[in-house]
Amino acid sequence: MTGADVLLLALGAVAVGSGVLVVTTKHLVRAGLYLVVCLGALAGDYLVLTAELVAWVQVLIYVGAVVVLLLFAVMLTRAPIGASDDLDRPGWPAALIGGGVGLGLTALLVDAYRWTAVELPEAGTAERIGGEIFRSWVLPFEVLSVLLLSALVGAVVLSRPEIGRPAGGSRDTTRPGRTEVGR
Amino acid sequence: MRPVIPYVTAALLFGLGAYGVLRRRNAVLVLMSVELMLNAVNLILVTADTTVRAALPHSGQVFALFVIVLAAAEIGVGLAIVLQLYRLRADVSVDEVPLSEPSTTVDADVREAR
Numbered sequence: 001m002t003g004a005d006v007l008l009l010a011l012g013a014v015a016v017g018s019g020v021l022v023v024t025t026k027h028l029v030r031a032g033l034y035l036v037v038c039l040g041a042l043a044g045d046y047l048v049l050t051a052e053l054v055a056w057v058q059v060l061i062y063v064g065a066v067v068v069l070l071l072f073a074v075m076l077t078r079a080p081i082g083a084s085d086d087l088d089r090p091g092w093p094a095a096l097i098g099g100g101v102g103l104g105l106t107a108l109l110v111d112a113y114r115w116t117a118v119e120l121p122e123a124g125t126a127e128r129i130g131g132e133i134f135r136s137w138v139l140p141f142e143v144l145s146v147l148l149l150s151a152l153v154g155a156v157v158l159s160r161p162e163i164g165r166p167a168g169g170s171r172d173t174t175r176p177g178r179t180e181v182g183r
Numbered sequence: 184m185r186p187v188i189p190y191v192t193a194a195l196l197f198g199l200g201a202y203g204v205l206r207r208r209n210a211v212l213v214l215m216s217v218e219l220m221l222n223a224v225n226l227i228l229v230t231a232d233t234t235v236r237a238a239l240p241h242s243g244q245v246f247a248l249f250v251i252v253l254a255a256a257e258i259g260v261g262l263a264i265v266l267q268l269y270r271l272r273a274d275v276s277v278d279e280v281p282l283s284e285p286s287t288t289v290d291a292d293v294r295e296a297r
Contacts, residue, residue: 004184012192019196019219023203028211035215038196042222045189051229051244054251058225061251066218066258073211073262077269087209089278094205102198109190118234120184124244132241133248144252151256158263161270 004120007048015041026083032071039063050123053130189230197223210265210275214258221254 018037025031039062046055122128133141196219203216225247232243269275 002184005188008184008188008192012188015192016195016199019199022215022219023199023206023212028209031212031215035218038219039222042226045192045226046229046247049184049189049229049233051232051247054225054229054244054247057248057251061255062218062222066255069258069262070211070215070218073214073265076266077211077275084209086276087212088206089208091206094202097205098198098200098202100198101201102195105194105197106191109194110187113185113187113190113234115185115187117185121233121240124232124241129241129244129248132239132245136239136242137245137249140249144249148252148256151260155259155263158260158267 004048008045011041011044011048014038015045026085026087028074028078028080028084028087029071032067032074035070036063036067039067050120052123053126054124184233186230186234189226193223193226193230196220196226208276208278210268210277211262213277214261214265217261218254218258221250221257225250 015038018034018041021034022031022038025034039058043055043058043063046052046058200216200218200220200223203219204213207213207216228243228247228250230243232241232247235243237243265275268280272279
């Protein structure tokens with residue numbers, strides 16, 4: 001057990017513990033905040049595994065953007081203060097499948113790697129990863145930019161107010177939220 | 184460094200994400216569980232990058248970056264769908280989404296909810 005192992009164990013325990021809270025808590029907003037803890041612990045894991053750039057991108061995009069978007073969604077849909085009782089389905093199948101997947105993968109990986117030790121490679125700094133992306137992975141990188149653009153356009157189209165309204169209906173389709181509340 | 188520790192962490196996180204996707208009714212919580220699963224995959228990729236000596240160095244970390252970008256795109260479109268669903272139904276329970284006759288049933292439900 002070296003220092004890296006101890007750090008990995010501690011951060012892994014934090015990540016799994018807050019992950020359990022994300023999927024079991026009764027508070028919508030707290031689920032998002034536990035997700036921050038989980039993703040932060042994973043960013044620490046990446047740092048220990050010498051993936052510097054991935055760790056900082058994780059903090060920037062996941063903790064900074066994705067979780068904020070999720071919390072926005074929580075507050076735009078329904079933001080109850082306190083516990084909600086209707087968040088869960090009664091689910092033995094969920095526990096069965098989730099537990100089966102988790103424990104199965106654990107058994108597989110433990111069997112594959114046992115307690116072997118490896119040397120950590122040189123750190124994945126921004127310079128090295130950038131060189132790797134623009135030398136070997138240029139085409140996937142460009143395809144991803146097209147994918148981001150199409151996701152952007154798709155989100156804009158999905159957010160238009162007239163979706164789901166009958167075509168040519170008499171209802172005011174320009175600002176449905178306001179008019180319906182006012183009626 | 185013992186690679187089994189982050190591998191087991193990732194496997195458990197993936198199982199938790201699968202459990203959450205099947206268990207949760209709220210669509211936003213389902214999206215959070217999907218994020219857990221994606222992060223488990225990222226941890227596998229980064230760990231594999233340290234244990235597997237590939238022909239191209241740091242491929243695992245590059246793939247992890249790509250998966251992060253994919254997750255950002257997924258969450259954007261997913262939240263657009265969830266917000267549209269909330270505006271139409273005033274509810275985001277994934278097990279009460281009507282799967283047939285969208286225009287008529289949605290219209291009736293919206294009128295009923297008023």
